[in-house]
Amino acid sequence: MSKNRRRIEIRFRVNRKLRRVCVHPLTRLLDILRLELGLTGTKEGCGEGECGACAVLMDGELVNSCLIPAVQLHGRSIETIEGLSKRGRLHPIQQSFIQRGGTQCGFCTSGMIMASVALLMGKKHPSSAQIGEHLAGNLCRCTGYSPIVDSVRKVGKK
Numbered sequence: 001m002s003k004n005r006r007r008i009e010i011r012f013r014v015n016r017k018l019r020r021v022c023v024h025p026l027t028r029l030l031d032i033l034r035l036e037l038g039l040t041g042t043k044e045g046c047g048e049g050e051c052g053a054c055a056v057l058m059d060g061e062l063v064n065s066c067l068i069p070a071v072q073l074h075g076r077s078i079e080t081i082e083g084l085s086k087r088g089r090l091h092p093i094q095q096s097f098i099q100r101g102g103t104q105c106g107f108c109t110s111g112m113i114m115a116s117v118a119l120l121m122g123k124k125h126p127s128s129a130q131i132g133e134h135l136a137g138n139l140c141r142c143t144g145y146s147p148i149v150d151s152v153r154k155v156g157k158k
């Protein structure tokens, strides 16, 4: 079977826009976002579901995009870091990360922020322990985690 014949058409929403891609059924969501759609804010760390660098929301649930094959995407709604700012204004959690030093090299940041958005959707004022527990699947090699927890705990505050 030729490579082309093994492609499938996927229609799904990314950051509220309808998108259509033709890819192999096992192409990872991470690669669709970065290579097909040019949304390079989502990063690849481990590629094995262990680091959270590639985290995005799928129908409002936090997922690691390196583990989601194209075949699961039809009709779904994906939100990435690029979809968080509205009318040129950063999302409050993005502002908080900048303000409190929650980002250093930035490699883990989009995954951290998407995981934080998922937490804050369910719980407006999480404790530090709850934030730490929720972000346990997101690894950071730079910050020592305290500024990240602080960024989430104080989101929206001066």
Ligand code: FES
Binding pocket: 043, 044, 045, 046, 047, 048, 049, 050, 051, 052, 053, 054, 055, 064, 065, 066, 067
């Ligand atoms: S790159 Fe997906 S979890 Fe690490």
Ligand code: FES
Binding pocket: 102, 103, 104, 105, 106, 107, 108, 109, 139, 140, 141, 142, 143
């Ligand atoms: S800020 Fe560098 S890995 Fe987290």
